[in-house]
Structures are given as structure tokens and as C-alpha cells.
Amino acid sequence: MAKKDPSKPGRIKQIIETYQLTRKNDPRIGWILLGVFLLAGGAGFALVLLLLRGSLVFPIVFGVLTGILGVLIVFGRRAQRAALGSIEGQPGAAAAALGMLRRGWKTDPAIAFTKQQDVIHRLVGPPGIVLIAEGNPNRLKPLMASERRKHERVAAETPIHEVYVGDGPGEVPLTKLVKHVSKLGRNIKPAQMTDVLARLKALDANRSNVPLPKGPVPTSMKGARQNMRGR
Structure with missing residues (x-):
């Protein structure tokens, strides 16, 4: 069994770091994700409730899963946009x-x-x-x-x-x-x-072997991309 690299943060820590980076450039991200969860979850709950009348267990589970899926999709897009905004204007x-x-x-x-x-x-x-x-x-x-x-x-x-x-x-x-x-x-x-x-x-x-121009090439996109993929 392969040992976990201690230098790499866990998936939960990666998600937290990505959220913190996103919130710096998108302060409303928390409220937006909450709204997405409620709207998507509510829609999923209502749809299954109409199709399967009776027990509320399955509609509730489906609603929660639908809400989580909506949050992941919106968070991924806004996190990518925030990461791009953080490096915009830098060389490379x-x-x-x-x-x-x-x-x-x-x-x-x-x-x-x-x-x-x-x-x-x-x-x-x-x-x-x-x-x-x-x-x-x-x-x-x-x-x-x-x-x-x-x-x-x-x-x-x-x-x-x-x-x-x-x-x-x-x-x-x-x-x-x-x-x-x-x-x-x-x-x-x-x-x-x-x-x-x-x-x-x-x-x-x-x-010709000419050195690259001075100035750092941003690497934050790599970290953000790995965080979004859970690596």
C-alpha cells in the first residue's frame, strides 16, 4: 500500500484552501453556494415528491444530493474564475x-x-x-x-x-x-x-538560447487546478 505524501494536503484541506482563495476574490461565494444548495435541493425534492408520492425519505435524499451537485458545479466555475483573477496581469x-x-x-x-x-x-x-x-x-x-x-x-x-x-x-x-x-x-x-x-x-x-525575461510565471493556477480535482 502506497504511503501518503506528507507534503501534500488532504482533500478536505485542499477544498478549504480553494474556498478561502475564492472568497478573497468573490466575497459573496458563501451566500451564493447556500442559495444554489437550497434552490437545487428544493427543486430535486419537489420533483421526486411529485413522482413518488408517499415516503419522504427518498425525496429528501435526492434533494440533498441534487443540492450538493449544484454547489460543486457552481463552486468549481467560480473558483476557477477567482484563480484566474488572482494572476491576471502577471507575466505568464x-x-x-x-x-x-x-x-x-x-x-x-x-x-x-x-x-x-x-x-x-x-x-x-x-x-x-x-x-x-x-x-x-x-x-x-x-x-x-x-x-x-x-x-x-x-x-x-x-x-x-x-x-x-x-x-x-x-x-x-x-x-x-x-x-x-x-x-x-x-x-x-x-x-x-x-x-x-x-x-x-x-x-x-x-x-537561439536566449534567457527568459525576468519576472515570475504564476503557478497558483496549478495548485488551484489540483485542489479542484482533489489531488
């Missing part, structure tokens, strides 16, 4: 947010950047290649054009998408980044993705 926030994606995606943070810490991250998944820029759009556009040409040379048949993270016109807010890239379509299959990754590995091997 987009790369950290992309960690919320499920399996089947490959993220390469800061494949290109400027001296002012404007960066381009690369995401490879079902849509193809997604180049994600965060920082000053005016400084990023020539860098994005350069990266697009490099990627087209090694993966000409693979769709390449450009995404600018921000709150300006034509930009995608950080809180909607994961949802946005998930809706870009399914253009390549897993076998094709393996070939694309091999081509990109060759491309990256030819890049």
Missing part, C-alpha cells in the same frame, strides 16, 4: 491559465518574447497550432508574424490560430481564454498531433 498568466485544459493539449510557454516581457505561448491540440500572445499588441504583432512564418515552414498543412489575450478590441479576456481555444474546432487527429509536435521540436531546437 495566459500560460498558467492554459493549464486548466484537459488532456490532449500541449502547452509550450514563452516560445518568443520581447525585452518588455511581451510573450507568445504555443498551444497544440485538436484545433491545430494556437499562438497565444499576451502583452502590448503593437510590440507583439511583428513577433507574432515572425512566429507564424516559422511555424508555417515546418507545419504548412496544420491550421495556425492567433490569439491575443487582453481586454481590448479583438482580444480574449484571460477568464475566457480556455473556453475560447476549446471552441476553435477539431482540425487534427491525435496521430497528426504527434507528427506536428515532432516538427515543432525540430523548430525549437534551432532557436
Whole structure:
């Protein structure tokens, strides 16, 4: 039997920590979750009571379970939003947010950047290649054009998408980044993705060994994601 890693908090502690983090950015979370529990639980109770007249035991149990399910769904979404809000504006926030994606995606943070810490991250998944820029759009556009040409040379048949993270016109807010890239379509299959990754590995091997720009890349999204999954 595998021993529990003492450095990792238990599931209950993880949930408490996630709730505390969420409450800092969403002070009404407690009342919202209570309301969700009462509404969802009440609806579940009433539905089963109408279908199964007689004993109240099953309607009560079903109502409680429905309320808990509603709380988990709402809490998960608001916790994710709060975690994104806590890192918004930090260098590398987009790369950290992309960690919320499920399996089947490959993220390469800061494949290109400027001296002012404007960066381009690369995401490879079902849509193809997604180049994600965060920082000053005016400084990023020539860098994005350069990266697009490099990627087209090694993966000409693979769709390449450009995404600018921000709150300006034509930009995608950080809180909607994961949802946005998930809706870009399914253009390549897993076998094709393996070939694309091999081509990109060759491309990256030819890049000059320039150090990353100064400034920490936020890691709080990783912890929040693990907490939400109960790891």
C-alpha cells in the first residue's frame, strides 16, 4: 500500500484552501453556494415528491444530493474564475491559465518574447497550432508574424490560430481564454498531433538560447487546478 505524501494536503484541506482563495476574490461565494444548495435541493425534492408520492425519505435524499451537485458545479466555475483573477496581469498568466485544459493539449510557454516581457505561448491540440500572445499588441504583432512564418515552414498543412489575450478590441479576456481555444474546432487527429509536435521540436531546437525575461510565471493556477480535482 502506497504511503501518503506528507507534503501534500488532504482533500478536505485542499477544498478549504480553494474556498478561502475564492472568497478573497468573490466575497459573496458563501451566500451564493447556500442559495444554489437550497434552490437545487428544493427543486430535486419537489420533483421526486411529485413522482413518488408517499415516503419522504427518498425525496429528501435526492434533494440533498441534487443540492450538493449544484454547489460543486457552481463552486468549481467560480473558483476557477477567482484563480484566474488572482494572476491576471502577471507575466505568464495566459500560460498558467492554459493549464486548466484537459488532456490532449500541449502547452509550450514563452516560445518568443520581447525585452518588455511581451510573450507568445504555443498551444497544440485538436484545433491545430494556437499562438497565444499576451502583452502590448503593437510590440507583439511583428513577433507574432515572425512566429507564424516559422511555424508555417515546418507545419504548412496544420491550421495556425492567433490569439491575443487582453481586454481590448479583438482580444480574449484571460477568464475566457480556455473556453475560447476549446471552441476553435477539431482540425487534427491525435496521430497528426504527434507528427506536428515532432516538427515543432525540430523548430525549437534551432532557436537561439536566449534567457527568459525576468519576472515570475504564476503557478497558483496549478495548485488551484489540483485542489479542484482533489489531488
